[in-house]
Amino acid sequence: MDWAGMYEQFAQIAKSGGDLAFWQDFYFKFYQAFIYSDRWLQYLKGVGTTLLVTACALLLGVALGGVVAVIRTAHDQQPSGRRDPLLGLLNIIARVYVTVIRGTPMMVQLLIMGMVIFASSRNFTAVGVLTLGINSGAYVSEIIRGGLMSIDPGQMEAGRSLGLGYITTMRVIVVPQAIKAVLPALGNEFIVLLKDTSLITVIGGKELLYAAQGVMSRTFEAMYPLLGIAAIYLVLVMIFTWLLGKLERRLRQSDRR
Amino acid sequence: MIAVKDLKKSFGKLTVLDGISLNIEKGDVICLVGPSGCGKSTFLRCLNRLEEPTGGHVFLDGQEVTEKDIDATRAKMGMVFQHFNLFPHKTVKQNITLAPVLLKRKTQAEADAQAMELLERIGLADKADTYPNMLSGGQKQRIAIIRALAMDPEVLLFDEPTSALDPEMVGEVLELMKDLAKSGMTMVVVTHEMGFAREVASRVIFIDKGKIQEDKPPQEFFDHPENPRLREFLSKVL
Numbered sequence: 001m002d003w004a005g006m007y008e009q010f011a012q013i014a015k016s017g018g019d020l021a022f023w024q025d026f027y028f029k030f031y032q033a034f035i036y037s038d039r040w041l042q043y044l045k046g047v048g049t050t051l052l053v054t055a056c057a058l059l060l061g062v063a064l065g066g067v068v069a070v071i072r073t074a075h076d077q078q079p080s081g082r083r084d085p086l087l088g089l090l091n092i093i094a095r096v097y098v099t100v101i102r103g104t105p106m107m108v109q110l111l112i113m114g115m116v117i118f119a120s121s122r123n124f125t126a127v128g129v130l131t132l133g134i135n136s137g138a139y140v141s142e143i144i145r146g147g148l149m150s151i152d153p154g155q156m157e158a159g160r161s162l163g164l165g166y167i168t169t170m171r172v173i174v175v176p177q178a179i180k181a182v183l184p185a186l187g188n189e190f191i192v193l194l195k196d197t198s199l200i201t202v203i204g205g206k207e208l209l210y211a212a213q214g215v216m217s218r219t220f221e222a223m224y225p226l227l228g229i230a231a232i233y234l235v236l237v238m239i240f241t242w243l244l245g246k247l248e249r250r251l252r253q254s255d256r257r
Numbered sequence: 258m259i260a261v262k263d264l265k266k267s268f269g270k271l272t273v274l275d276g277i278s279l280n281i282e283k284g285d286v287i288c289l290v291g292p293s294g295c296g297k298s299t300f301l302r303c304l305n306r307l308e309e310p311t312g313g314h315v316f317l318d319g320q321e322v323t324e325k326d327i328d329a330t331r332a333k334m335g336m337v338f339q340h341f342n343l344f345p346h347k348t349v350k351q352n353i354t355l356a357p358v359l360l361k362r363k364t365q366a367e368a369d370a371q372a373m374e375l376l377e378r379i380g381l382a383d384k385a386d387t388y389p390n391m392l393s394g395g396q397k398q399r400i401a402i403i404r405a406l407a408m409d410p411e412v413l414l415f416d417e418p419t420s421a422l423d424p425e426m427v428g429e430v431l432e433l434m435k436d437l438a439k440s441g442m443t444m445v446v447v448t449h450e451m452g453f454a455r456e457v458a459s460r461v462i463f464i465d466k467g468k469i470q471e472d473k474p475p476q477e478f479f480d481h482p483e484n485p486r487l488r489e490f491l492s493k494v495l
């Protein structure tokens with residue numbers, strides 16, 4: 001079957017003002033949005049960028065969030081008599097960071113990063129990763145902090161009473177249990193992050209939404225590109241959710257009775 | 258072995274320990290009894306600085322216990338908790354081998370061998386690869402005890418080790434503690450089990466109002482209590 005020929009034929013009819021049947025209209029616009037002049041490649045590249053930005057921002061966010069959470073928890077767990085001044089300073093920095101990032105819209109942060117701080121940078125993807133990572137870190141830190149605080153203090157005491165240091169006990173005893181406890185909340189945060197990558201379009205990041213907008217501006221057709229990328233986001237999120245579910249089940253091994 | 262000099266602890270305005278001095282010799286089994294809230298658990302936790310004393314000194318083998326090398330000190334003072342505090346994400350064997358291996362006291366193989374030996378001793382070798390959640394309270398507490406033993410401590414601190422157990426499981430834990438006492442382990446036990454104190458302790462100490470009110474061998478302690486508050490306490494619990 002001559003798919004391209006069929007498209008050309010419908011395009012002619014549409015151009016000359018003729019009426020297309022519903023299926024013909026659907027075929028024409030679908031072909032135009034995704035297949036004509038290999039446009040699917042643009043979407044594919046967009047998916048690649050979206051996944052890359054998500055993965056990098058996720059790593060940055062979890063690393064940043066983990067550090068901030070541990071600083072704040074360690075600060076709060078100090079005995080009231082001896083407060084470490086360095087930890088106090090780090091704690092203030094951490095609190096300012098969380099307050100500022102959570103208190104301003106993501107879109108505004110992106111624009112500030114892209115158009116003020118890194119105005120001369122052409123590497124929009126990197127700026128996007130940095131902004132999303134920093135943003136995500138603030139939320140992740142609160143999630144992890146909640147997880148750390150939910151662990152019975154007796155676990156820390158047991159580790160310390162065996163002669164393990166604070167950091168070792170955190171690393172080997174408390175954090176692994178906390179991660180298990182916060183995994184559903186973290187998964188939610190990952191999904192938000194994946195979808196928020198679409199925002200980097202505003203600073204010129206070439207991800208999935210950018211691809212759709214490119215096609216829209218050429219074809220003057222919004223529906224198919226937008227519905228198309230919505231479906232792609234949905235599929236990505238569903239894959240993500242499935243993977244997280246598997247991970248959760250693996251971590252729950254020790255809960256089986 | 259352990260010398261406590263004028264130990265004080267207060268939480269804000271509330272004074273819990275008001276100058277406690279005590280000497281514990283090697284091989285002693287000291288039972289601390291007293292009404293709830295009298296500070297006996299706090300005293301125990303001040304020994305290894307899980308609570309920071311507000312005054313006084315603790316010496317272990319002539320060395321003052323300070324915050325500086327507290328981890329090394331704690332490795333010598335094993336602790337058993339009321340709520341076991343086993344690590345739920347580790348298997349029974351991992352619970353026992355974790356600290357000796359992390360602190361490079363033993364290789365994994367040595368620690369595994371020791372863990373199996375200890376588990377054999379308490380008859381739980383078949384539970385080595387299960388998780389703590391699958392065990393009964395008594396089993397958990399016995400494993401918590403051998404987890405502390407795996408560090409080869411000089412002294413074991415017990416913080417109400419049977420208070421969270423179902424009555425039918427108290428016996429197995431006390432049995433293990435008796436074995437330990439007989440093998441010459443130095444033990445400090447906060448307990449409500451007067452039978453255990455009478456049978457096993459070398460000294461029984463009554464704490465009330467943040468002070469030691471009576472400190473005697475068990476026979477005298479239970480048969481000829483002098484302190485009026487102790488008499489009242491014993492009349493309630495015996």
